[in-house]
Amino acid sequence: MKMDERYEQAMLYDFYGELLTEHQKEIYELFVLDDYSLGEIAQEKGISRQGVHDLIKRCNKTLEGYEEKLHLVQKFLSVKEKVHRIDELLLTSETSPEDPAIAKIRKIADEIIEEL
Amino acid sequence: MKMDERYEQAMLYDFYGELLTEHQKEIYELFVLDDYSLGEIAQEKGISRQGVHDLIKRCNKTLEGYEEKLHLVQKFLSVKEKVHRIDELLLTSETSPEDPAIAKIRKIADEIIEEL
Numbered sequence: 001m002k003m004d005e006r007y008e009q010a011m012l013y014d015f016y017g018e019l020l021t022e023h024q025k026e027i028y029e030l031f032v033l034d035d036y037s038l039g040e041i042a043q044e045k046g047i048s049r050q051g052v053h054d055l056i057k058r059c060n061k062t063l064e065g066y067e068e069k070l071h072l073v074q075k076f077l078s079v080k081e082k083v084h085r086i087d088e089l090l091l092t093s094e095t096s097p098e099d100p101a102i103a104k105i106r107k108i109a110d111e112i113i114e115e116l
Numbered sequence: 117m118k119m120d121e122r123y124e125q126a127m128l129y130d131f132y133g134e135l136l137t138e139h140q141k142e143i144y145e146l147f148v149l150d151d152y153s154l155g156e157i158a159q160e161k162g163i164s165r166q167g168v169h170d171l172i173k174r175c176n177k178t179l180e181g182y183e184e185k186l187h188l189v190q191k192f193l194s195v196k197e198k199v200h201r202i203d204e205l206l207l208t209s210e211t212s213p214e215d216p217a218i219a220k221i222r223k224i225a226d227e228i229i230e231e232l
Binding site for chain 1: 131132134135182185186188191194195198199201202205206208209215217218220221224225227228231232
C-alpha cells in the first residue's frame with residue numbers, strides 16, 4: 001500500500017473512526033495503525049483473509065463517505081496549515097522576541113497545532 | 117425555546133447536518149434556522165404537528181450522538197477561541213503595526229475565524 005494512502009486512512013480514522021462498530025475499529029486499527037498484513041489479522045482474529053479484506057474496504061468506503069459529506073478533515077488541514085504559516089511569520093517578523101505578546105502568540109499557535 | 121439551545125442546534129446542524137436525510141434536513145432547517153413554529157411546519161409540509169415534533173426530536177438526538185462520538189464542534193470552538201486570542205494579542209503587542217509580518221498574521225487569523 002502506498003504511504004500516502006495509509007496516511008489518509010489514518011487521518012480519516014482519527015476523525016470519523018468512532019462512527020465504526022467496535023469490531024470494525026479493532027480490525028481497521030490493526031491494519032492502518034499497527035501495520036499488520038491481511039493474513040496476520042485473519043490469523044489473529046480467526047476470520048478469512050477475504051473477510052478481513054472486505055471489512056477494511058467497507059470501512060474505507062464508510063470513512064470516505066463521511067468526509068465527502070462533512071469535509072472536516074479538509075477543513076482541519078487548511079486551518080493547521082494557516083497556523084503553521086502564522087508561526088513562521090512570527091519568526092521572520094521584525095518584532096523583538098522579548099515582546100511578551102509575541103511569545104504568548106507562539107504558545108497559542110503551538111497549542112492549536114497540537115489540538116488539530 | 118431558549119436561545120442558547122437554538123444556537124447549539126444550529127451549530128450541530130452546521131457540522132453534522134449532511135448526515136441527516138433530505139426530508140429531515142428540510143424540516144430541521146425550517147425549525148432551527150428559519151424559526152418556523154411546529155404548527156407552521158406541519159401546515160407547510162402537510163404532516164401532523166406531532167410528526168414534526170418527533171422528527172425534530174429525533175434529529176436532535178442524531179446530531180448530539182455524532183457530537184458525543186466525534187467532539188468536532190467542541191474542538192472547533194476551542195481552536196476558534198484561541199485564534200481570537202491571537203488576534204487580540206497582536207493588537208496589544210508592542211510591535212509596529214507597519215511590520216508586514218504582523219499584518220499578514222492578522223489576515224491569516226481572520227481567514228481562520230471565517231473558515232471555522
